[in-house]
Amino acid sequence: MAGAIRVAVDALGGDRGPEAVVAGALAARSETVEPVLFGPAGLDSAGLELVTTTQAIEMHEKPADAVRGKPDSSLVAACRAVHEGWAEAVVSAGNTGAMLASCLVYMRRLPGVLRPAIAVMVPTPKGPSVLVDAGANADCRPEHLLQFAVMGSIFAEEILDVRRPCIRLLSIGEEPEKGNQLTLQAHELLAASSLPFAGNVESRWLLAHAADVVVCDGFTGNVCLKLLEGTIRTTLDWLRSEIAATPGGKLGGLLVRPAARRLRAHLDPDTYGGAYLLGLRGVAVIAHGNSSPAAITSAIRLAARGVEHGVVAKLGQRMAEEPADDRVSIRAPSESNVQER
Amino acid sequence: MAGAIRVAVDALGGDRGPEAVVAGALAARSETVEPVLFGPAGLDSAGLELVTTTQAIEMHEKPADAVRGKPDSSLVAACRAVHEGWAEAVVSAGNTGAMLASCLVYMRRLPGVLRPAIAVMVPTPKGPSVLVDAGANADCRPEHLLQFAVMGSIFAEEILDVRRPCIRLLSIGEEPEKGNQLTLQAHELLAASSLPFAGNVESRWLLAHAADVVVCDGFTGNVCLKLLEGTIRTTLDWLRSEIAATPGGKLGGLLVRPAARRLRAHLDPDTYGGAYLLGLRGVAVIAHGNSSPAAITSAIRLAARGVEHGVVAKLGQRMAEEPADDRVSIRAPSESNVQER
Numbered sequence: 001m002a003g004a005i006r007v008a009v010d011a012l013g014g015d016r017g018p019e020a021v022v023a024g025a026l027a028a029r030s031e032t033v034e035p036v037l038f039g040p041a042g043l044d045s046a047g048l049e050l051v052t053t054t055q056a057i058e059m060h061e062k063p064a065d066a067v068r069g070k071p072d073s074s075l076v077a078a079c080r081a082v083h084e085g086w087a088e089a090v091v092s093a094g095n096t097g098a099m100l101a102s103c104l105v106y107m108r109r110l111p112g113v114l115r116p117a118i119a120v121m122v123p124t125p126k127g128p129s130v131l132v133d134a135g136a137n138a139d140c141r142p143e144h145l146l147q148f149a150v151m152g153s154i155f156a157e158e159i160l161d162v163r164r165p166c167i168r169l170l171s172i173g174e175e176p177e178k179g180n181q182l183t184l185q186a187h188e189l190l191a192a193s194s195l196p197f198a199g200n201v202e203s204r205w206l207l208a209h210a211a212d213v214v215v216c217d218g219f220t221g222n223v224c225l226k227l228l229e230g231t232i233r234t235t236l237d238w239l240r241s242e243i244a245a246t247p248g249g250k251l252g253g254l255l256v257r258p259a260a261r262r263l264r265a266h267l268d269p270d271t272y273g274g275a276y277l278l279g280l281r282g283v284a285v286i287a288h289g290n291s292s293p294a295a296i297t298s299a300i301r302l303a304a305r306g307v308e309h310g311v312v313a314k315l316g317q318r319m320a321e322e323p324a325d326d327r328v329s330i331r332a333p334s335e336s337n338v339q340e341r
Numbered sequence: 342m343a344g345a346i347r348v349a350v351d352a353l354g355g356d357r358g359p360e361a362v363v364a365g366a367l368a369a370r371s372e373t374v375e376p377v378l379f380g381p382a383g384l385d386s387a388g389l390e391l392v393t394t395t396q397a398i399e400m401h402e403k404p405a406d407a408v409r410g411k412p413d414s415s416l417v418a419a420c421r422a423v424h425e426g427w428a429e430a431v432v433s434a435g436n437t438g439a440m441l442a443s444c445l446v447y448m449r450r451l452p453g454v455l456r457p458a459i460a461v462m463v464p465t466p467k468g469p470s471v472l473v474d475a476g477a478n479a480d481c482r483p484e485h486l487l488q489f490a491v492m493g494s495i496f497a498e499e500i501l502d503v504r505r506p507c508i509r510l511l512s513i514g515e516e517p518e519k520g521n522q523l524t525l526q527a528h529e530l531l532a533a534s535s536l537p538f539a540g541n542v543e544s545r546w547l548l549a550h551a552a553d554v555v556v557c558d559g560f561t562g563n564v565c566l567k568l569l570e571g572t573i574r575t576t577l578d579w580l581r582s583e584i585a586a587t588p589g590g591k592l593g594g595l596l597v598r599p600a601a602r603r604l605r606a607h608l609d610p611d612t613y614g615g616a617y618l619l620g621l622r623g624v625a626v627i628a629h630g631n632s633s634p635a636a637i638t639s640a641i642r643l644a645a646r647g648v649e650h651g652v653v654a655k656l657g658q659r660m661a662e663e664p665a666d667d668r669v670s671i672r673a674p675s676e677s678n679v680q681e682r
Contacts, residue, residue, distance in 0.1 A: 062518075125579055135513060138521035172476060172563040177403075180479035180560040203564045204571030217519040222513040223544045223561060224568055228546030231572040238466055238607070239577070242600035252596025259583035259590045264577070 005304045008087035010080035011039030012056045013094030013294045021093065022046050024296025033304045035085055038074040053077045059289060063097030067105060069178040075099060080213040081108040082282040089283035089303035093274075093291040099284070100136055100277070107282040110312070111321035115140070116279030117148045118286070119155045119219065120225060130156050130165075133215075134275060135222035142185035145169070145215050150193055150318060151278040152213035158309035159276070159302070165212030168201035170220060176200065181219060190215075207232075218340045232267055238262065270295035273302030278315065283307050347374040349419035349428035352380030353397045354435030362434065363387050365637025374645045375430055376543075379415040394418045398628060408446060416440060420447040423623040430624035430644035434615075434632040440625070441477055441618070446622040453652070456481070457620030458489045458559065458651055460496045461566060461625070462613045467550040467671030471497050471506075472557075475616060476563035484512070486556050492619040493554035495659060499641070499650040500617070506553035509542035511561060517541065523558060531556075538607045548573075570646035570658045573608055577601065595613035612635035614643030619656065624648050 009025050012047050018039055025035035026046045037045050041052040051107045055073035055331040057066045067076055081087040090107075100116075109116055109273040117133035119192045132152035133283035137144060149167050158163035169187055171179035177185050178200065190197040201210040205222060216224070240260075265271065274287040274295065283306040306312070350366050352359045359380055366376035367387050379387050382393040383554040396414035398407045408417055416435050420443040424427040431448075434438045441457075450457055458474035473493035477486060490508050495508035510528055511521035518591050519541065531538040544565060557565070584594040606612065615636065616629040624647040628640035647653070 002662050015557045048613060060516075125575070125582070138513065170564070172479065172560055172567070175401075180558075183560075195640035204572075204574075206568060207572045207575040217511055217521075220526075220561065223511070224564065226513070227544035227547060227565055227568050228572055230543075231569055232576050233545075233572050234466070234548040235576050235604075235608075236580075239580075239597075239601065241466070243597050243605050245600065245603075247631040251602075252598075255589050256580075256597055257593075258583050259586065259593075260580065262583050262586075263576075263580050267360045267576075311644050336664025 004032055005089065005307045006087040006302050007033060007035050007300050008036045008081040008090045008162050009037050009296070009300065010078045010090070010092035010094050010299050011037045011043055011050075012074040013061070013092040014287065014296070016292065018043055020291065020293050021296050022048070024291070024293035025300060027293060028297040028300035032308075033300065035300055036080040038081070041073075051077065051081070057095050059323055061093065061095060061098065063101040066095065067101040068099045072085070073136065074312060076102045077107065079284070080102055081282070083107050088307045089285070091274075091285045091296070091299045091303050092158045093287035093289055093296060093299070094273070094327070095331050096135070096286050096289070103280050103284045104282075105115070107280045107284060109279055110281055110316045112146055112321055113279035115144050115152075116277055117151060118221075118275045119152055119278050120229065120275050121160070122206060122214075122225075123272065124209040124268050125208055128160060128272070129206070129209055129211060130160070131206070131216070131221055131225065132213065133218040133221050134225050135218045136277070138220035140190050140217035142146045142181060142182060145182070145186035145217065145247045146189045146193060147279075147319075148174035148196070149190060149193075149213065149215045151315060152215060153195065154311060154318060155276060155278060156212045158311050158314060160212070162212045164196050167195055167197050167213045167215060168199060168211035169197070170203060170210075170214050170224070171200040172202065174200050174202065186215070229269065272296055273298035276302065276306065282311070282312060304323055342345060342490050345373055345429045346430065346552040346648045348641050350378050350637070350641065351416045351431070351435055352377045352378045352384055352391075353415040353420045354433040354532070355580040355628065356400070356631065358509050361634050362637050363389070365632070365634035366641060368634060369638040369641035373649075374641065376641055377422070379419040379422070381415075381531060387682075388657055392418065392422070393469075393627075394423035397506065398436050398439045400436050402436060402439065403579055404436065404442040407436065407439045417447065419476045420444055420463050420533060420625070421626070424448050429667045430626070432615075432626045432628060432637070432640045432644050434628035434640070437476070437616075437627050437630070440627050444618055444621050444625045444632045448621045448625060449618055451570070451622055451657045452659055453486055454492075454620035456485050457618055458492060459562075459616045460493055460500070460619050461616050462571065462618070463547060463566075464608050464613065465548055465550040466632045469501060469613070470550055470552060471554045472546070472547070472562055472566065473554065473556070473619065474562050475560045475566050477618070478559035480560070481558035483525060483530050484525060484529035486523070486558065488620075490531055490534075490538070490554065490581035491611040492656060494536065495557060495652060495656050496617060496619060497553045497634045498653060499652050501553070503553045505537050508536055508554045508556060508660060509540060509552035510538070511544060511555050511557035512541040512552075513543065515541050515543065520554065529569055557561070562596070570610065612639055617647065621653070623653060
């Protein structure tokens, strides 16, 4: 398929085994998208192109060591394919830290980007919000948050078709003076920037469309993401057990089951395609570790959409245009958890 | 009522007006608990003792300024009553920051306590967890988190009757090496302490009883608390609107309504009595700003329970006993958002 977007897919990523990944990749194949699998010789690739690799990175390996020690792993080889130009995007449901490290080493940051960040779409009744950083950078400085806002906006514009996305800073009060040292300083930078910054927002609104783009450090973002997932699950499970406690409830439970299923579908992380790495010289998507074939398909489509919309080029252009804040240009990204080679 | 525990109650705290506070205080009155109201002359105190005050702190005043500028406000006067010894505990549903500042100024820290912290009970299907710090200290150092763990344990033992409570540190992965600089260092301190520390826990388990005591900095804790509240509400509202979308669903909705009500009652912050300030020379409870009379009653009972169980004395004793970590004894609490006079 000449002209189709080639997406490198790590066949060994994911807790459900390569079969789930292959099935998801096959379903994502279209006239415009060509998934290319990376995995061991002998893998049943269901007719998809297979690039054979000899190593595998496990879910609990230390990211930096794994990436350094296993250059011919399916995950690393898939990232390298983007760097070498014969794939345009990479998708893995494997070890998140290793994927991040591998992307930093083999795909590298765009010029001007201090820290690549993870953007995830949070489903809400009013459509998705973009949460950035959802976990790439556990310790951040205020200027990082400013860049996350810029990158998150481009993501919202290109992937979610939002014009001039509204940006808010996640904090513990709406007033500018509420927060910790990081958010207080980030608030100042955002307020002084040319971005459509609408101030702080409290986490209570995260599932109710707090903003088009919600900015925070990667520790807070990851805590929020996991708390959202866990709280939704526990709330619905708890309700189900209360419903099952009485005969009338049980009958009602049967009748509301379709509604509960619709809600779960809205909230299902599988339909959102996973975590998008912003700030790299290529498109990279990290699917949920426990990804179903449908989740892999969504992740590949999300990656392909990033390529179609030229997210990398647009991001590179904006980062070059943005008049750099003094602090942004002076400080080097020396605290990065995962160092580039 | 000689021998009854006297609880100073700020009648002007709360969005629902003094009537709600008075009604809640009246309901909390018993043979062992005597609420004393603090508010303006002429307030209908429904037969409860009223200490008249001439000033009021509004919800959006700056805490430190309000406390300094309004020494005869109902909130400050109620705190002072504890300091002066003619009440044993204070309860307010007013401005949280002002309450915190007022407690620091008028009730003061216990010796050895670096930073008083807010403990809240998070309802779960397996009984409450204690989350500490839920918002008193937006910026923390590792040794603060160690003290939060000690104080949270005493709260769990005395207020929740948990023997040797299990403590976990909130982070973004269960492995000790996952987290930000603060949690990495706090993990080391906790692991080296004599506390029953069970390692890191992810936020996804917070509503599923992550531990008896979950420790984190006040920014993260406040984000989690608000995200829990908002996510539960949005999830249930969203489910309700899906249920209402079909006739079958509507019928089912009627049948599951009692179950939903039971769930809401379990999750209702009003039944938990509010936020408990740990580390002061007296008992202080901050009720939700939007408190119903029932919430005020719960808050007063929670405060009285703290007095009955001698939480302050036990905390003071433990803080004096605990062989102070070097860093704990060396560093002064100079970064506190709200300074003592």
